[in-house]
Amino acid sequence: MFDAVPWWMWILGFLLMLGPLVTLHELGHYLVGRMFGVKANVFSVGFGKELAGVTDRRGTRWKISALPFGGYVQFAGDMNPASQPSEEWLALPEEERNQTFQSKSLWQKALIVAAGPVTNFLIAIAILASFNVIYGRMEIPPVVEVLAEEGAAAQAGLEIGDRIVTVSGNEIESFDELRGLIAPYPGEQLSLQVERDGQLLDFEFLIPTKVERDRFGNEFRIGQIGVRSVNGEVVPVGVGEAVVLAVRQTGDMVQLMVTGIWQIITGRRPVDELGGPIKMAKFSAEQLSLGWPEFIYFVAMISINLAFINLLPIPALDGGHLAFYAAEAVRRRPASARSQEWAFRTGIAFVLALMLFVTINDIASLPIFGG
Known part of the structure; x- marks a missing residue:
């Protein structure tokens, strides 16, 4: 007989796991953007209709939205999917234009985009290093x-x-x-x-x-x-060694992810091992039921997952933006706004299709459906 976890813990574990990770991911984007003088119009935890919010003195709307499956920061000037200069952007007064994402240099935009996944890696390293110090x-x-x-x-x-x-x-x-x-x-x-x-x-x-x-x-x-x-x-492990060990453990985890994805692509692992939000909620509830140390360790693993997935070179993800910036650095000119927009629309469609697939996969794995 297997242990059963109540459904309310699925919701609690999911929110306690994903909420802070997404918030800190977006906070990484926000802080680096602010460091380079980019104004943020919106900082949202969740998607969809605003439930509660407040506007700070810089004009940023901080809000909690209805769908707790992610979050976003909208920088000034984000007027199209590829964040490319447009006629609307060119029409802005110079002072406003200088506060937009498009006005920044290529390396500054790359750092702003990379800050989110890097923040997730740093969260995982901090958690793992703490465990190494505590437990040796x-x-x-x-x-x-x-x-x-x-x-x-x-x-x-x-x-x-x-x-x-x-x-x-x-x-x-x-x-x-x-x-x-x-x-x-x-x-x-x-x-x-x-x-x-x-x-x-x-x-x-x-x-x-x-x-x-x-x-x-x-x-x-x-x-x-x-x-x-x-x-x-x-x-026993000192602080310095604990951090070095945590970086190595994070690298090992990323290697495992690459291996797992390649095994699924090549058919050596079944696709039902892919998990979506329902499985994440289930696993987070199970780890929470085991105690806070197990749950916090699980959060570190999910943080590495989020960083890795966001760095994949898929348009619409952070890695897709970085891939375009890398191509621009090599070609010394950006891809056309039209081609980037089509690429990002295709990327969004791919991500949504993948989310639909893993969600159906999750539902099929539930006991009520024989999983």
Whole structure:
């Protein structure tokens, strides 16, 4: 029997997770834009009809909107999807025009756009660094101490006491590194080099796929070769080392995302592993039910997800804008306003279609529909 989480916690967890992350993401855009003298007309948490708001002395309307699925900051001069100069923009008085997004240099616009995803990365790094300071880090040598008789490693010839030196050409120093190079790659070829009695031995075999379920009934397809290490120790971590470790952990998470997306594109993972807002609400509720440390760690993972997704070179996302700025820097002239507008409209259509697909995917995974 799996643990069930009440529906009200789905809503609470989703709002506690997404609300602050989106607000801080947009605040990153806002603060860097303000640093370069760009006026923000609107700062909205959520989309759609305004529920409550206030206008500050700079003329920015800070508001909470009806649909809590995101947010936005609207800078002065954002008169078309591509934020390109237009006749309307040229007609503005010079003082107003100098406060608009279009008036800024290419590098300034790029920094304003990149500030949102960078803020999400910084949030995750701060959370992970705090966890590293509080809990320390585990040091587990990559030595085989438990070997499943029916596991792939035992069948390939590994023995208890073997020290794993490299995994698919990557040198490792801890058991966590071994796990990170095996678990995300079920069904793929694996090469191990181990040290045994002073000799280096090479092994090659397929990583078996194992379907695991957590206490809430969620299924995970992972790679598992049947080895384990039981001797490890917790090492205290200073602030500097904690930050360095958090940056590395963030990079590892991004690599896992790239791997997962590529596996879905190439058919090695099912598309039903893609999740949308309903799954995010479900997972946030489950982590919240486990306690605040688990929930805050989950928020860090989602923050990395938001940063990564926003940096994808898809028009309408931050990464799409940055891709156009990069092309402009190389070509020394921007793409035409018409081509950019069409690209961004296409990007919006793609994002909406993807959201529709993952939402249908989420609904189909609910127990009421047999999920």
